[in-house]
Amino acid sequence: MVSLSKKLIKTLRRSAILIPQFYEPKAPALDLHEPFIPVSKLQETKLLEAQLVSILDSCISLTEIKRVHARIIRKGLDQCSFVVTKLVRVLCKLNTPIDTYARLIFSQVYCPNPFLYTAIIRGYSVQGPLEKAVFLYGQMRRDDILPVSFTFTALLKACTGVLHVDLGRQIHGQSLKIGGFVQDLFVGNTLIDMYVKCGCLDFARRVFDELPTRDVISFTALIVAYAKSGDMVAASDLFDRLPAKDMVAWTAMVTGFAQNAQPKEALEYFEKMQNSGVNTDEVTLSSVISACAQLGAIKYANWVRDFAERSGFGPTDNVLVGSALIDMYSKCGSVEDAFKVFESMKDRNVFSYSSMIGGFSMHGCAREAIELFEKMMKVEVKPNKVTFVGVLAACSHAGLVEQGQHFFGMMENGCGIKPSVDHYTCMIDLLGRAGRLEEALELIQTMPIEPNGSIWGALLGACRIHRNPKVAEIAAKQLFQLEPDGIGNYVLLSHIYASAGRWEDVSRVRKLIRAKRLIKTPSLSMVEDENGGLHNFYSDDTIHPESKLIKQTLQDLLKRLKVHGYQPILSSAPYDVSDEEKERILLTHSEKLALAYSLLTTSANCVIRIIKNLRICEDCHSVMSRASQLTSREIVVRDNLRFHHFRKGICSCGDFW
DNA sequence: GTAGGGTTAG
Numbered sequence: 155m156v157s158l159s160k161k162l163i164k165t166l167r168r169s170a171i172l173i174p175q176f177y178e179p180k181a182p183a184l185d186l187h188e189p190f191i192p193v194s195k196l197q198e199t200k201l202l203e204a205q206l207v208s209i210l211d212s213c214i215s216l217t218e219i220k221r222v223h224a225r226i227i228r229k230g231l232d233q234c235s236f237v238v239t240k241l242v243r244v245l246c247k248l249n250t251p252i253d254t255y256a257r258l259i260f261s262q263v264y265c266p267n268p269f270l271y272t273a274i275i276r277g278y279s280v281q282g283p284l285e286k287a288v289f290l291y292g293q294m295r296r297d298d299i300l301p302v303s304f305t306f307t308a309l310l311k312a313c314t315g316v317l318h319v320d321l322g323r324q325i326h327g328q329s330l331k332i333g334g335f336v337q338d339l340f341v342g343n344t345l346i347d348m349y350v351k352c353g354c355l356d357f358a359r360r361v362f363d364e365l366p367t368r369d370v371i372s373f374t375a376l377i378v379a380y381a382k383s384g385d386m387v388a389a390s391d392l393f394d395r396l397p398a399k400d401m402v403a404w405t406a407m408v409t410g411f412a413q414n415a416q417p418k419e420a421l422e423y424f425e426k427m428q429n430s431g432v433n434t435d436e437v438t439l440s441s442v443i444s445a446c447a448q449l450g451a452i453k454y455a456n457w458v459r460d461f462a463e464r465s466g467f468g469p470t471d472n473v474l475v476g477s478a479l480i481d482m483y484s485k486c487g488s489v490e491d492a493f494k495v496f497e498s499m500k501d502r503n504v505f506s507y508s509s510m511i512g513g514f515s516m517h518g519c520a521r522e523a524i525e526l527f528e529k530m531m532k533v534e535v536k537p538n539k540v541t542f543v544g545v546l547a548a549c550s551h552a553g554l555v556e557q558g559q560h561f562f563g564m565m566e567n568g569c570g571i572k573p574s575v576d577h578y579t580c581m582i583d584l585l586g587r588a589g590r591l592e593e594a595l596e597l598i599q600t601m602p603i604e605p606n607g608s609i610w611g612a613l614l615g616a617c618r619i620h621r622n623p624k625v626a627e628i629a630a631k632q633l634f635q636l637e638p639d640g641i642g643n644y645v646l647l648s649h650i651y652a653s654a655g656r657w658e659d660v661s662r663v664r665k666l667i668r669a670k671r672l673i674k675t676p677s678l679s680m681v682e683d684e685n686g687g688l689h690n691f692y693s694d695d696t697i698h699p700e701s702k703l704i705k706q707t708l709q710d711l712l713k714r715l716k717v718h719g720y721q722p723i724l725s726s727a728p729y730d731v732s733d734e735e736k737e738r739i740l741l742t743h744s745e746k747l748a749l750a751y752s753l754l755t756t757s758a759n760c761v762i763r764i765i766k767n768l769r770i771c772e773d774c775h776s777v778m779s780r781a782s783q784l785t786s787r788e789i790v791v792r793d794n795l796r797f798h799h800f801r802k803g804i805c806s807c808g809d810f811w
Numbered sequence: 812g813t814a815g816g817g818t819t820a821g
Contacts, residue, residue: 371813406815508819544820
């Protein structure tokens, strides 16, 4: 027997040339008298293998692969796991169905090694079905072949894809049982990711804590998980412990804050990220842009847009940044700028279209939203569930009931999208706003989904517009059960009672609020000055240094408006007090203070942009509208629902909101 | 082979 060096044994194993004492052939039986291949021949074969692998790597079509496969057979290397594994991997990369070709090649190899098994397992993991990947794993174990760490990462990734946490746990168990794989950083990180994506944060944390070493990927996976669960304290804590923070880790923090409605913190972290010398890419920027969208300030909007352009991620060439910018400009009150971005983009995807349709919708441009939706269908960008929310909301705000019903019908039949509770909410809103409250109630009772708080909330909102305490009571009863601490619902019901003059019921609801110790969300209006500074106004605000002057300006304005026919809408003060007192209360509304401040401090050609945290009341709406005419100023108010553009006495919402 | 992304109604 020839004695082989360890290195040579390794080479032989790697190239899987069938040597009797290392491999147990199944069929056909090898001729044991066959002489060993001389070393020079081995080197030649190894060279040929490397050559074929390299050719396979550059294959971009199935025809090419088939040609190389024929060559592999001609050269007698069809039993070489090294080459065949590459062949299978390339087939998977081109997304050729495993069962049609790769599986056949695999079945013709007498002694597949763990890498070849893993290549097939990975193929099934990517393409599905998961069962076949697991079956292959079982076969591998029955053949007594030890898996490699990549076998586990492939299987775990497949479990992550279909959120099959039970199977994932079994594979976790296997990796522990077979020997130390869980300590492999790749397997450990994939396990963390699997548990995170399946919503088992505790398990993910346990794997993280038990890992002998952790890298930036382990940290980031967990940071993202905490951020997604809304726990930015835990996320920050981990981030602080992370010694080497890279772009992805920083981005995870910026995104976390942006997704948890902490836009200022998101921007702070972005600044720190830049100061630490880490690069920025399109993903970072998309989150920064989302944070700016939440701030709603044009100053930040323009700053981030310039920044994106300067860093080479301008909206023209970058669909991710472009789509985020469309949404941002819409939310900052400039649907015109949003549309400019949309038009400048070279490529548009479903995000770009959905953001633009949503932008038109929140600005009351129903016709534009519908036209864009129809154009989208023509250019073959498939709408998704969010697109439909946008287009249905557009119909709703414009009172286009039949058109909305048509689009709703299209969802399942034309686009294969099952309407979700969000879409039913849009339909309830559509019918409710149009005054068809009974129909809306009937839809709730007959729809195939269990109604949630949004559904009843939409109905209650419609009852406020149409002053219908009867239906409101039905909606409120459900809402108080589903959202017992939702202060807005109690307030809304009390307003509905107030507008019907049912003061006893009003006081009953107020008592309920007190008994539950709920605190009313204070009304807050923000306004941007010409330097981009933001000023906050609460109702009846006396904190602002210019408070007296602001109040005086407001009173002067209202006096002038009254000359032109303005009558205070007293029902907007839902209290059982005298008309004089109601008028005084109306004067304290935060958006009126913000308006007066802007009139006082900004130049005549400057658009006044006000952001309010609650819905604008009818009286303020009327004042804004008339003030836009009297002062020849353009006023944009963003309330918690949508935008109102007041120009020359007319609002873009058509007084229908 | 493992980590980060934009759009959602009352």
